Amino acid sequence: MKFDVFNSVLRLWSHNVKNLHFLIQHENGILKVDDSFYSKFRNLLNKNKMNTISSSNVTPPPEVQGMKTLDRKAFSTIVKIPGIKVPKSEISAAQKAWKSCLFKMKGIKPIAELGNNDPHRETHHLILLDPGKIGSDKLAQEQKEILQNYGLNLDSPTLYEVVLHYENWSVSDIIKAVLPSDAENVTSYSQVGHIAHLNLRTESLPYKTIIGEVLIDKISTIKTVVNKLNAIDNTYRNFQMELLAGEDNYVTRTKEHQCTFELDFSKVYWNSRLSTEHQRVTEYIPHHSVVYDVFAGIGPFSVPLAKRKRCHVFTNDLNPHSFEYLNKNLKLNKVDLSLVKTFNMDGRDFIKTVFKEDLVERIKEYAKLNNENALYQDACKSFVLMNLPAIAVEFLNCEPEAKRIKCS
Numbered sequence: 001m002k003f004d005v006f007n008s009v010l011r012l013w014s015h016n017v018k019n020l021h022f023l024i025q026h027e028n029g030i031l032k033v034d035d036s037f038y039s040k041f042r043n044l045l046n047k048n049k050m051n052t053i054s055s056s057n058v059t060p061p062p063e064v065q066g067m068k069t070l071d072r073k074a075f076s077t078i079v080k081i082p083g084i085k086v087p088k089s090e091i092s093a094a095q096k097a098w099k100s101c102l103f104k105m106k107g108i109k110p111i112a113e114l115g116n117n118d119p120h121r122e123t124h125h126l127i128l129l130d131p132g133k134i135g136s137d138k139l140a141q142e143q144k145e146i147l148q149n150y151g152l153n154l155d156s157p158t159l160y161e162v163v164l165h166y167e168n169w170s171v172s173d174i175i176k177a178v179l180p181s182d183a184e185n186v187t188s189y190s191q192v193g194h195i196a197h198l199n200l201r202t203e204s205l206p207y208k209t210i211i212g213e214v215l216i217d218k219i220s221t222i223k224t225v226v227n228k229l230n231a232i233d234n235t236y237r238n239f240q241m242e243l244l245a246g247e248d249n250y251v252t253r254t255k256e257h258q259c260t261f262e263l264d265f266s267k268v269y270w271n272s273r274l275s276t277e278h279q280r281v282t283e284y285i286p287h288h289s290v291v292y293d294v295f296a297g298i299g300p301f302s303v304p305l306a307k308r309k310r311c312h313v314f315t316n317d318l319n320p321h322s323f324e325y326l327n328k329n330l331k332l333n334k335v336d337l338s339l340v341k342t343f344n345m346d347g348r349d350f351i352k353t354v355f356k357e358d359l360v361e362r363i364k365e366y367a368k369l370n371n372e373n374a375l376y377q378d379a380c381k382s383f384v385l386m387n388l389p390a391i392a393v394e395f396l397n398c399e400p401e402a403k404r405i406k407c408s
């Protein structure tokens with residue numbers, strides 16, 4: 001019997017940042033399928049895993065602009081915040097009604113005691129309101145009326161002095177205040193375990209140390225802050241990085257879809273923003289399938305597929321460090337190792353040898369059953385994952401004879 005493996009079997013998944021598609025090998029060549037799958041993937045990809053940094057409606061003192069060495073004391077200042085006196089008995093109702101326009105800042109309570117000299121100190125509390133919301137269109141008419149009934153002049157509200165320190169300001173408040181006014185603010189970062197990873201623009205580079213220190217000060221889970229130095233265009237898809245602040249330690253652990261991954265961020269490829277994509281592909285592949293993960297990295301497809309779907313996984317990466325962590329992560333997640341074979345070789349060799357040999361063996365087994373239908377069903381449950389953006393397709397012409405595998 002002559003069986004053309006590639007005609008019916010091979011579903012290739014290839015990821016290219018702008019162009020995600022399934023490739024199905026077809027009689028006349030590779031058929032690119034960018035149908036509903038693509039749009040589903042794209043929607044999911046957009047919900048990426050960047051951490052955004054939000055800022056408040058008040059600002060640190062203007063003198064901090066251009067600061068190159070972090071001087072935390074220079075962020076102390078007094079700001080004037082609109083406030084309203086509310087009888088103590090009505091505080092909880094007022095707090096509820098104005099929830100969306102209360103003054104929110106770390107370490108500052110929006111409901112405060114009135115000053116010692118205030119004649120209403122015994123009977124009233126002070127409610128501080130967000131200066132960005134008062135008088136703005138964001139305030140619902142109903143809320144405006146209630147505020148006015150309490151005597152607040154929306155156009156010219158009574159202002160109360162509030163003392164703010166470095167501890168009260170958000171990451172964004174501080175960085176925005178330090179950067180020159182024409183520089184774009186740093187609005188997001190990625191985090192892998194204890195490592196925050198930035199991609200700073202040229203104009204922000206003179207302030208990189210402050211940016212790193214502020215992230216460590218403000219976000220308790222961050223212990224190391226790095227800036228990316230080059231584009232990810234080397235073979236192993238990792239990048240050169242510069243330590244901006246914190247510990248010089250790049251070995252970390254991160255969780256993805258109930259699996260734990262250990263990695264050395266300076267030596268292997270890892271991108272937390274692919275989390276949704278990893279999950280989508282893992283969910284798409286049926287239980288007990290056979291999976292050939294040609295560019296496996298540290299195992300974000302292979303580990304959950306073997307652990308949760310009990311797939312037979314042949315998993316490979318050229319980078320010896322990725323290979324080391326791939327093996328570690330299989331053990332860390334208590335994967336049944338009888339289901340998995342790991343390889344540290346070039347993807348072309350992997351396809352020419354491991355993939356081809358295994359597929360031929362399985363096809364021979366099924367051929368013995370002389371049941372074309374069973375053969376087809378099993379073959380259709382074989383998946384080749386080729387997650388190497390831009391060039392994965394080039395690995396397909398590695399072995400012309402692999403396109404015709406004869407089973408007798």
Ligand SMILES: C[S@@+](CC[C@H](N)C(=O)[O-])C[C@H]1O[C@@H](n2cnc3c(N)ncnc32)[C@H](O)[C@@H]1O
Binds near residue numbers: 294297300301322
């Ligand atoms: C974009 S990463 C994807 C890793 C993993 N699938 C993930 O989603 O995190 C591509 C991986 O391919 C590996 N790689 C690059 N060239 C290779 C080759 N010729 N053969 C095998 N692996 C290769 C890199 O070391 C890297 O781990």
